[in-house]
Amino acid sequence: MTHTDKTGVDRRLPLLAALTALALAGCAVAPAPLSLSERQATLAADQQTMFGNQEPLVGPMGLQEAMARALKYNQDYRVKLMEEAMAQRQLDLSSLDMLPRLAAAAGYTARSKDNASSSQNVATGEQSLVPSISSERHNLNADLSLSWNVLDFGVSYYSAQQQSDRLLILQQRKRKVEQQLMQQVREAWWQAVAAQQLENRIDALLKQANAALDDSRKAEQQKLRAPLEALNYRRQLLDVVRQMGVVRNALAQAKPRLAAITNLPPSKDFQVAVPADMPLPALNLSVDKMEEMALLNRPELAEARYNERIGVMETRKAIAKLLPGIEFSVGEHYDRNKFLVNNSWSDAGLRVSWNLLNLFNARTITRSADAQLEVAKAQRMALNMAVLSQVHVAYLDLQGRSQQFSLETELNDVEQGIYEQNRNATLSGAQGRLPAIMADASAVYASLRYYKSYGDLQNAYGQLGASLGLDPLPESVASHDLRTLSEAFKGVEKQWQGKVAGEKQ
Numbered sequence: 001m002t003h004t005d006k007t008g009v010d011r012r013l014p015l016l017a018a019l020t021a022l023a024l025a026g027c028a029v030a031p032a033p034l035s036l037s038e039r040q041a042t043l044a045a046d047q048q049t050m051f052g053n054q055e056p057l058v059g060p061m062g063l064q065e066a067m068a069r070a071l072k073y074n075q076d077y078r079v080k081l082m083e084e085a086m087a088q089r090q091l092d093l094s095s096l097d098m099l100p101r102l103a104a105a106a107g108y109t110a111r112s113k114d115n116a117s118s119s120q121n122v123a124t125g126e127q128s129l130v131p132s133i134s135s136e137r138h139n140l141n142a143d144l145s146l147s148w149n150v151l152d153f154g155v156s157y158y159s160a161q162q163q164s165d166r167l168l169i170l171q172q173r174k175r176k177v178e179q180q181l182m183q184q185v186r187e188a189w190w191q192a193v194a195a196q197q198l199e200n201r202i203d204a205l206l207k208q209a210n211a212a213l214d215d216s217r218k219a220e221q222q223k224l225r226a227p228l229e230a231l232n233y234r235r236q237l238l239d240v241v242r243q244m245g246v247v248r249n250a251l252a253q254a255k256p257r258l259a260a261i262t263n264l265p266p267s268k269d270f271q272v273a274v275p276a277d278m279p280l281p282a283l284n285l286s287v288d289k290m291e292e293m294a295l296l297n298r299p300e301l302a303e304a305r306y307n308e309r310i311g312v313m314e315t316r317k318a319i320a321k322l323l324p325g326i327e328f329s330v331g332e333h334y335d336r337n338k339f340l341v342n343n344s345w346s347d348a349g350l351r352v353s354w355n356l357l358n359l360f361n362a363r364t365i366t367r368s369a370d371a372q373l374e375v376a377k378a379q380r381m382a383l384n385m386a387v388l389s390q391v392h393v394a395y396l397d398l399q400g401r402s403q404q405f406s407l408e409t410e411l412n413d414v415e416q417g418i419y420e421q422n423r424n425a426t427l428s429g430a431q432g433r434l435p436a437i438m439a440d441a442s443a444v445y446a447s448l449r450y451y452k453s454y455g456d457l458q459n460a461y462g463q464l465g466a467s468l469g470l471d472p473l474p475e476s477v478a479s480h481d482l483r484t485l486s487e488a489f490k491g492v493e494k495q496w497q498g499k500v501a502g503e504k505q
Contacts, residue, residue: 145331190455297469
């Protein structure tokens with residue numbers, strides 16, 4: 001019975017409204033920022049994750065070891081590996097969609113009163129049967145059914161094919177990341193070589209220049225020189241100190257950059273293995289051969305081909321959706337109702353369904369899929385042109401860098417000779433310290449340009465290899481420890497140089 005007041009309003013409504021408001025308030029969630037102690041608690045674990053589980057650096061780091069460390073420990077590259085693993089899991093899931101659907105169900109029902117019913121005469125409207133029941137108040141039932149839709153299987157098959165191509169696309173993107181990562185390692189490593197070779201010499205030059213500055217200030221205070229001569233002398237020394245300070249600061253950043261790429265702690269002090277010689281890379285391939293290699297090997301073009309295959313599958317999937325669906329089903333059933341003659345039974349069925357509206361939209365659907373395929377083809381053609389342009393640009397850049405390095409080599413030899421002559425003259429007392437300091441600064445700049453020019457030449461050589469789609473690492477490696485990876489890089493480097501040089505492998 002409903003309780004109402006004199007106005008006819010149900011007195012339970014305010015209570016219901018209050019309970020509803022209380023429930024909604026309980027569902028509200030307030031933002032809870034991380035506390036300082038919680039962030040500090042994860043700091044040590046994060047540092048251990050970043051730097052703890054890797055082989056320690058022993059001795060000077062060569063170029064191949066730097067590449068191996070980057071490939072094994074670089075965090076950005078690890079993300080690409082995880083994306084590939086996730087794509088593999090998604091491929092496994094999409095393959096499951098092609099399997100039949102097996103459904104199990106069980107239920108229990110309870111009623112407060114019997115589910116009784118009677119019949120009524122249609123002609124007279126009088127009750128023809130006394131009320132009766134055919135089900136219990138408490139009942140238990142269970143079903144196990146297996147169904148398979150042929151249309152869903154076809155669509156799922158094409159979707160799985162597309163997902164497998166997406167996995168291959170991720171593998172090509174991983175190749176691209178590897179090539180870019182090796183380019184970054186090559187550039188950072190040669191910058192570290194220049195920094196290591198020049199930092200001691202720059203420090204010695206700064207020490208001499210600062211000592212000469214102190215002497216010039218004293219001479220200026222004691223008026224041992226004419227004021228204008230003393231000022232010009234000090235200005236030249238200050239200019240050397242300023243320029244060398246800028247160079248020293250730039251070189252000091254080289255090793256931290258290399259450490260970041262190879263996942264070493266940025267504050268770690270390490271040495272790089274300076275090569276004994278700096279040979280010019282050989283190049284005897286014709287431009288036509290380089291174009292052919294690029295069109296066959298570039299990961300971007302392989303990705304474009306896979307995208308084109310995905311477009312083909314999308315067209316087939318769109319056509320498959322236009323067909324009628326045929327579903328087969330079998331099942332086992334159980335019902336505990338005591339009024340049933342057969343409490344368990346089996347059934348089988350065949351059902352055909354067809355969305356007739358798809359017939360009117362068939363042309364639109366297929367044209368949309370075909371348009372996607374045509375776009376993929378056009379993108380691949382445009383990418384072919386871009387790749388060919390990159391090959392020519394990389395080839396011309398390598399030629400220019402080779403000529404520039406030859407010039408910088410000769411200039412460096414001249415500057416070092418001038419410095420030696422001025423140093424000897426200063427040591428013999430034939431001239432003051434300023435000419436030797438100025439010649440030393442010019443020689444340092446020449447050495448810096450020399451190492452930078454060779455680093456640019458190596459980068460151009462690596463860029464040419466990347467434009468040809470040559471991988472820096474073989475497809476299979478016996479082990480993934482640093483020593484094995486470093487040796488693998490050395491072996492591939494020789495094969496790589498052979499391919500670029502036109503030698504028979």
